[in-house]
Amino acid sequence: MEEKVKRTELLQVKNLKKYFKTPKGMLHAVDDVSFSLHEGETLGVVGESGCGKSTMGRAILRLHEPTSGEVIFKGENILKFDKKRMKKLREEMQIIFQDPYASLNPRMTVSETIIDPLIIQGKYKKSDKEGLQKKVREIMDLVGLSQKLINTYPHELDGGRRQRIGIGRALALNPKFIVCDEPVSALDVSIQAQVLNLMQDLQEELGLTYMFITHDLSVVRHISDNIAVMYLGQIVEKAPAKLLFKNPLHPYTHALLSAIPVPDPDYKMKRILLQGELTSPINPAPGCRFAKRCIHATPECSQQEYSLKEVEPGHFVACSRFNEIKN
Amino acid sequence: MAELLEVRDLFIRYETVDGVVEAVNGISLKLDKSSTLGLVGETGAGKTTLAKGIMRLVPNPPGKITKGEIIFNGKDILKLSEADMRKVRGKEISMIFQDPMTSLNPVMTVGEQIAEVISIHEKVSSKGAMEKAKEMLEMVGIPAERAEEYPHQFSGGMKQRVIIAIALACNPSLLIADEPTTALDVTIQAQVLDMMKKLKDKLNTSMILITHDLGVVTQTCDYVAIMYAGEIVEYGSLRDVFKNPQHPYTNGLFGSIPSLAEDVDRLKPIKGLMPDPTNLPKGCKFNPRCEYAEEICRCQSPETTEVKGIHVVKCFKAQGLV
Numbered sequence: 001m002e003e004k005v006k007r008t009e010l011l012q013v014k015n016l017k018k019y020f021k022t023p024k025g026m027l028h029a030v031d032d033v034s035f036s037l038h039e040g041e042t043l044g045v046v047g048e049s050g051c052g053k054s055t056m057g058r059a060i061l062r063l064h065e066p067t068s069g070e071v072i073f074k075g076e077n078i079l080k081f082d083k084k085r086m087k088k089l090r091e092e093m094q095i096i097f098q099d100p101y102a103s104l105n106p107r108m109t110v111s112e113t114i115i116d117p118l119i120i121q122g123k124y125k126k127s128d129k130e131g132l133q134k135k136v137r138e139i140m141d142l143v144g145l146s147q148k149l150i151n152t153y154p155h156e157l158d159g160g161r162r163q164r165i166g167i168g169r170a171l172a173l174n175p176k177f178i179v180c181d182e183p184v185s186a187l188d189v190s191i192q193a194q195v196l197n198l199m200q201d202l203q204e205e206l207g208l209t210y211m212f213i214t215h216d217l218s219v220v221r222h223i224s225d226n227i228a229v230m231y232l233g234q235i236v237e238k239a240p241a242k243l244l245f246k247n248p249l250h251p252y253t254h255a256l257l258s259a260i261p262v263p264d265p266d267y268k269m270k271r272i273l274l275q276g277e278l279t280s281p282i283n284p285a286p287g288c289r290f291a292k293r294c295i296h297a298t299p300e301c302s303q304q305e306y307s308l309k310e311v312e313p314g315h316f317v318a319c320s321r322f323n324e325i326k327n
Numbered sequence: 328m329a330e331l332l333e334v335r336d337l338f339i340r341y342e343t344v345d346g347v348v349e350a351v352n353g354i355s356l357k358l359d360k361s362s363t364l365g366l367v368g369e370t371g372a373g374k375t376t377l378a379k380g381i382m383r384l385v386p387n388p389p390g391k392i393t394k395g396e397i398i399f400n401g402k403d404i405l406k407l408s409e410a411d412m413r414k415v416r417g418k419e420i421s422m423i424f425q426d427p428m429t430s431l432n433p434v435m436t437v438g439e440q441i442a443e444v445i446s447i448h449e450k451v452s453s454k455g456a457m458e459k460a461k462e463m464l465e466m467v468g469i470p471a472e473r474a475e476e477y478p479h480q481f482s483g484g485m486k487q488r489v490i491i492a493i494a495l496a497c498n499p500s501l502l503i504a505d506e507p508t509t510a511l512d513v514t515i516q517a518q519v520l521d522m523m524k525k526l527k528d529k530l531n532t533s534m535i536l537i538t539h540d541l542g543v544v545t546q547t548c549d550y551v552a553i554m555y556a557g558e559i560v561e562y563g564s565l566r567d568v569f570k571n572p573q574h575p576y577t578n579g580l581f582g583s584i585p586s587l588a589e590d591v592d593r594l595k596p597i598k599g600l601m602p603d604p605t606n607l608p609k610g611c612k613f614n615p616r617c618e619y620a621e622e623i624c625r626c627q628s629p630e631t632t633e634v635k636g637i638h639v640v641k642c643f644k645a646q647g648l649v
Binding site for chain 1: 369540565569
């Protein structure tokens, strides 16, 4: 891990915001998020449904046009890129989607799905059947899909294999950076483990950088170097994976970690049951967004804004009272 | 403890155009009063079919219970007429379905939906049923005045609470919960599990909890049955199965979940895929994926044998034959 820290910075996100206009008001899906990612690193992003983690992933790739902020990839702010440059850049930034049942075109075979990005980006000519075939077989090998499946349709395959196609399609253009949006959530545990191992192998082999979005905390601890915890559009805590689990500082992180069911009968849990559910991100009230559900909240918490502060090397938290809470 | 439910040698088949799906293959299990059994397995293991079998809700056609007995409170419910079975469903055995988003009626208020089951099974006026429905709502932690609202006005966790209220409205002696928290976030899951546990203890209900999440099982269950390809491959108390797993599939499941305590570089998944249920392998159904499989596993199906006390396993390796 220490070796990874020294690597060059690949992606830097500065004050990224994505608001959606709704009839009820402005929905603050991603609200002032900043972080950076180094080459070959995995940043895990965790949070509950509706916290904006997927929107953040998509906004970074400009699949949702960000409202404001900067996304600096290899030293350049890609939000300033025109259409043509952006298309070229997509070679290097890819995404793996959550639902392998919905993210593949049911009328395209495995090979057509993998070929598509190669042709769109002009890497191969459509007439170059031989070259394409070779490339497809190479990718299928890479993601562990048997060659005999080359002409099958998604409906003929199970979830694990479909997700391998999704991974293969993302890798076809040799990207540097991949947003993985809940890539294993729809899979059974034994298949999930197979896909996670594959993703780790590929990362080592190809030097990929992942942003791994998930709600599964044990998966995120396993695969990430650093973890960012999101709550209502904001990052409330960010730390190296092991450290976050050992020494969570934000009350929300505490509650989240204590809610994980651990498969060990001897494990004694100290549950912090959160009252209520995620509040609405539409025109959120000022101050700490977690204050309403926080057992440690004081009136001041709803008055001032909080931003991430580094409290120990690599460990950032957006809470003013974490020191008192700890004791 | 008194026995509430016993399933004996149950077989359920679906006859489809692609062949006969052997969903449940000779399952036997027992459940005592006020205890909780966790039914664990992956997609296609036959967990939900087994639950539907106990409720007699297997759609026919194509599904059919071909063999076996389900003894509930001393009676074989497979022999009941449909009219008598209706009196059991919702009253004595009730079920919570997996997806809270789709198992409520969108055009009925939640109060009406809870009152419906009460007025079917109990001799009460419609006003009385609504009163009771509101009590149930309060019990699952939803203010009674929300009884007049429609499902879309509730969040996922709240909808699941409403479904739990419907299931428990007539104070059933057996509750079958099919992946009740899979669609929920962890913090909401923790709330719902906590509440289910409290209600179960309060109302003295027995429960069969179907899940693929071993963590959820640890928190809620007394006994665990591991299912694979329509069979129970291992059964025992929570501690038996979690501390001393015998079947290679059970071990594989544990190896597939990332641990929160230990650091491993790579997970140890079970290789291969679930077998095609229309074409199950000969012998032990797990043999094509099992790292210990030998000749005997490929031709003979292992018997269920005792490990210690109630802990049983269906594997030649555990029997010392491989």
